[in-house]
Amino acid sequence: MPDPRFFRRLPPVALADLVGDWGEVARGGGRMISGVAPLASAGADDLAFLSDRKLAGRLADTAAGAVVVNADMVDHAPPSAAVVVSRFPQALWARASGRLCAPVQLDSAAEVVEAAQDDSVVVEPGVVLGRGVRIGRGTRIGANSVIGPGVQIGRGCSIGAHVTLGFALVGDGVRILSGARIGEAGFGAAASPVGPIDVPQLGRVILQDHVTVGANTCIDRGAFDDTVIGEGTKIDNLVQIGHNCRIGRFCLMAAHTGVSGSVIVGDGVMFGGRAGVGDHITIGDGARIAAGAGVLADVPAGETWSGYPAKPIRQSLREAVWLAKQASGKQRGRAD
Template identity: 65%
Template sequence: MPDARFFLTLDAIKVSDLAERIGGTLVRGGDAVVTGVAPLATADDQTVAFLGDRKFVEAMASTSAGCVILPESAVELAPSSAAVITSREPQAAWSRAALALHRPILLDHAASVSEVCEDESVSLAPGVVLGKGARIGRGTHVGANTVIGPGVQIGRNCQIGSQVTLGFALIGDRVTILSGARIGEAGFGAAGSSTGPVDVPQLGRVILQDGVTIGANTCIDRGAFDDTVVGENSKIDNLVQIGHNCVIGRNALIAAHTGISGSVRVGDNVMFGGKAGIGDHISIGEGARVAAGAGVLADIPAGETWSGYPAKPIRQFLRETVWLARQVTRKKGEGRD
């Protein structure tokens, strides 16, 4: 279930009522009651999951979901124990179910300094806004006009710059976040529907482990359901984008203008040059290096350096670049003859 520090779980709903609210068709199990949503792999008998792609058929076969939403053509794949709703747009229907069952806790009024700060060693510059249930550890400084959202937990001896927004986040000790960073905003997720794209509710968190540095104006999106995680001692430059559900390992170095799409897995000690772009659901092995400007569209094995667009092992990239340059030079020479 979504973290109760950041999300309200609303009233339970009968599956028959839910089908009507999300525009689906009830197949069976209308009297079952559901209390939340979850992915197929982690759903339990009180939650709703969906099948939007045949590549998740194995997950459907083993799910414990109390209710599943799927296309009419896939009804036979539903577990016999689950209530079933069919939809031509299962992900959009699931998104509507999420909105009916969960709601983010908003910053509708501020908490007092004594409620949030561990002791008097916490330093707050003018204009800081503190949400209910937030907690800031000893020795931490928060810059002017920064907003700490409800439930956010910040460790000890952190340095938070001015005009930062922190929401749906758990921050370790000795973390530095420079001015203008946006941590925990909703990730970019949309599902197609007959009425146009539907926003997919983002019900996860951001976790920044001890010793992390986040540059100015960098954005790290919270998870869609799982967490977005940045590992210990990783250093992220200014103007970097990290999408929802990414897991960045320890000691990563990520230079400015790098963009990492959703659900990327990065091992320990990985380096990204400036303006690198990483496609979604990519895995990058421990100790790998991504050259500046590279466009990564395939998994990178541990220890390798990749460059180019689409990115490939750097020796291959250099050989192809040299060969191409020779072909251009040869053609020009033939033209003069």
């Protein structure tokens, strides 16, 4: 279930009422559904979906009360689950989520004395604090920042001006510079009969102790799992980190780095400026990604990769030198 500090559960709905004209109930249309979840973590009252046939094994093992699948996957669903057949499993699931849970809105503001641990907390002019916010001693919140409902901020933190911070748990000694956007919805869309629709983003952002987040950097909350930034990691200005990413401890990210969703980064990894990482990539401990590199494959621990698509740096440099020689030879041939 999504964290109740950030999401509220709505009344249960009969499965048949969730389906509408985007699918057809194969069995169990009267089952009451109270939540949505991935196949791996869904419970008896949850709706899950399968859109990738490569994950058929997870479908067979799920404990979900109901599943949405393509027609050719019905026989793989567990006997205990109600089944919905649809050409658009993820979209139907996404639409259903809106009827079963909703983000807690900033409908009213909390008093500083209610949110602050003690008098050492400084809240500058124009700050808005949502209900349920908690701020540890010695923390300072910059002018005109908005701290969303339920956010927990540790001790000795520094939050700059014009920061928005929502759906987040923040450790001790964290620095967030001006204009950063933490906990906004990640980018995800699913094909539906009416065109692409947004996929719900029901996770959180967790910033562990002594993380630094640069000015105007964006860190998206998870789609269902959490986006996690490990202890002591330092992130430069204008960096984008997508939903469900797990960044290890003591990493360094230079400006304009972009990390797509569901990337796993080990401890002590370094990113040069304007490095880019494709989704669902794993980067091992101590790896180094050169400036401007485009990572489209897993990077082993301790290696340095560069170029586009990124490769081990020696291979990348050899290819660059060979290409330069070929280009130079063709130019000389024209001159002759």
